[in-house]
Ligand code: FES
């Protein structure tokens with residue numbers, strides 16, 4: 001057997017050796033690679049990845065060549081017929097564990113059950129920048145398809161050689177290569193037996209065309225669905241290690257506060273409690289969670305507070321601290337605003353304000369950290385396991401291979417878990433305690449010390465001709481971010497600027513990023529312009545729109561909703577809004593009802609049309625769109641982080657309202673399947689039309705043109721009462 | 724103190740005012756019940772106490788004496804899922820699934836007392852359970868399906 005292996009190494013070397021002068025290192029690396037994975041065949045996106053991954057100290061040439069790429073993965077076909085996909089992407093509820101397995105099953109012609117997905121483990125999977133920006137489907141998906149197709153081509157070659165027949169006499173089905181001449185078959189495992197073949201992904205493989213998909217394109221059920229409904233799945237917060245302690249961190253009372261005096265003696269005196277103080281970080285580890293909480297309470301501490309912004313003055317603060325937006329990310333300039341405004345028959349300027357909102361994932365941040373023989377292993381729920389590995393390596397001054405980050409499927413993120421705060425905190429405590437430590441953030445900590453979707457001020461000024469043609473569009477976004485800042489409408493004169501601000505609260509990514517704010521403003525302004533020139537809002541949009549994919553979703557949503565077919569009932573209103581984000585195109589129509597007595601606003605129904613190329617899993621796509629709609633309702637209607645002088649005032653579900661069963665209207669989802677277009681991610685884009693559609697429906701019902709998000713945290717009473 | 728969970732009697736060492744959720748998860752390693760808020764606001768920790776849905780994060784150990792507790796781990800009988808679980812699986816409801824155990828226990832309690840609930844009754848009963856992934860209409864669909872099973 002050993003001999004056979006050597007032969008294989010040699011023949012394969014000729015095909016895919018990275019460079020002629022490190023062939024020996026190459027084969028030793030490969031042996032180590034397969035020692036880890038088991039024999040068989042493996043296809044990797046980039047060959048160097050496999051060696052960089054081994055961190056082979058003798059193989060520095062390869063290590064240096066290996067620059068981190070956006071995506072990395074390999075597929076391994078074992079001698080036991082088990083197919084394992086190793087990817088740095090992670091599962092946070094967007095169902096990529098299922099959809100990525102589907103595309104591999106498709107190209108390899110194997111049943112779903114034969115595929116195991118190993119995800120987000122820095123020791124087992126190649127580098128990946130992270131799971132965000134809806135990149136998994138468009139970037140990882142096609143690469144995995146190619147890798148699977150490459151593997152299949154290898155298997156066919158090997159079978160043809162073994163049987164001494166032409167490849168054209170072979171076909172693949174159900175994980176087997178079948179010789180059509182004599183109906184003999186070999187399983188993938190049998191073909192790969194005794195081999196250690198490593199090959200780089202080939203760009204020349206032919207992929208199954210979308211029309212021929214049998215597994216991809218269908219509603220394969222969630223692969224680990226049963227574990228979730230039986231409570232068997234272990235989230236990070238469910239994990240235990242032998243001898244594990246429970247950690248807790250002392251939190252400052254507000255942003256910008258620093259330690260003045262501290263007395264740790266009472267906490268230190270508690271049996272079994274380890275207390276750690278490093279600068280402003282104070283934490284404890286205790287044999288159980290209640291003791292850890294008691295130990296934190298026993299710490300006597302006073303703080304130096306500084307003057308910090310409040311929600312009441314945040315928008316002034318953002319304007320005052322804004323930087324110049326010229327040349328900033330997303331900024332664009334076209335034609336001349338002066339000319340555009342001169343050419344306009346009607347002009348409209350407005351200022352919009354958008355609050356900070358929280359992701360509030362149901363599973364708060366959590367980590368289990370363990371030090372063993374100088375190596376740190378941390379289980380944590382993060383969208384960037386390799387980023388957290390970097391953070392830990394630099395924090396503890398360790399080489400990266402001494403840090404392993406493992407990400408079990410996690411209780412959601414929505415763009416809110418790019419960071420690794422809990423991981424670093426747990427590792428600090430575990431290091432001091434010399435025992436594994438679990439740290440689970442409380443809901444209050446999650447609402448306070450995680451990061452928020454940015455607050456922002458957006459100023460827009462625009463001009464339009466009486467016939468409804470836009471002439472001018474000037475758009476300034478202060479702090480909320482550049483995503484979705486460009487207008488999809490045709491305007492000859494534009495000035496678009498994003499002005500970053502040093503945010504007083506932690507802020508970061510969100511579902512759809514800043515486009516929830518930018519498209520809200522864009523589509524609100526479009527509605528007000530339509531009304532200024534007495535045009536139907538849909539007609540006005542279509543008149544100024546060229547992008548056929550966006551047009552198509554507007555038309556599909558309008559058709560499903562019955563736009564223009566009926567007039568809303570008294571105190572009801574219809575509204576429309578849409579846009580494009582991350583290669584997804586979305587449009588939403590909403591019907592709302594206002595109670596003229598109380599000013600309460602109720603969402604009656606929502607129709608959302610969405611298109612993101614070829615659909616990989618219709619049922620899961622539908623679910624993602626649904627999730628975006630429901631989350632969008634919260635941000636549209638009532639979600640806002642309240643704070644005063646740097647202190648968060650509503651860090652509980654009792655005060656920070658999130659959408660519940662009762663808030664959910666009748667929802668119709670229309671998906672357009674563009675089999676001719678590459679698949680894009682769907683977790684984010686469908687959120688962007690919700691807030692403007694609702695806002696415009698409120699305007700339709702009442703004439704009140706709201707300019708803030710959330711729109712109606714306290715209903716419309718104040719607006720309706722105004723003269 | 725003693726605790727009856729899923730038909731088994733346990734002796735636990737926690738103080739009487741400790742929350743049931745803590746005892747289940749940390750002492751008995753029944754981690755199916757989840758922490759989502761610790762304040763009775765999200766339903767992730769829902770278990771049955773003598774057949775009624777309670778938020779285990781708000782139930783002190785002392786209040787469980789002499790009562791039968793059922794957790795998500797106790798629903799499946801010899802590999803046979805509860806009809807609510809079957810229906811949820813069938814409708815392929817969940818995204819991250821963190822809310823799932825609490826949702827299921829709430830739904831099971833509903834169907835115990837009201838085997839054929841209307842949509843309004845489902846919504847009213849389930850309103851204390853948060854699914855931040857927003858799968859509500861699918862959950863309602865699955866509960867209806869289970870009630871017709
Ligand atoms: S954890 Fe008990 S209701 Fe939220």
Ligand code: FES
Pocket residue numbers: 093362411412817818819820821822823853854855856857858
């Ligand atoms: S599925 Fe994620 S919270 Fe419900």
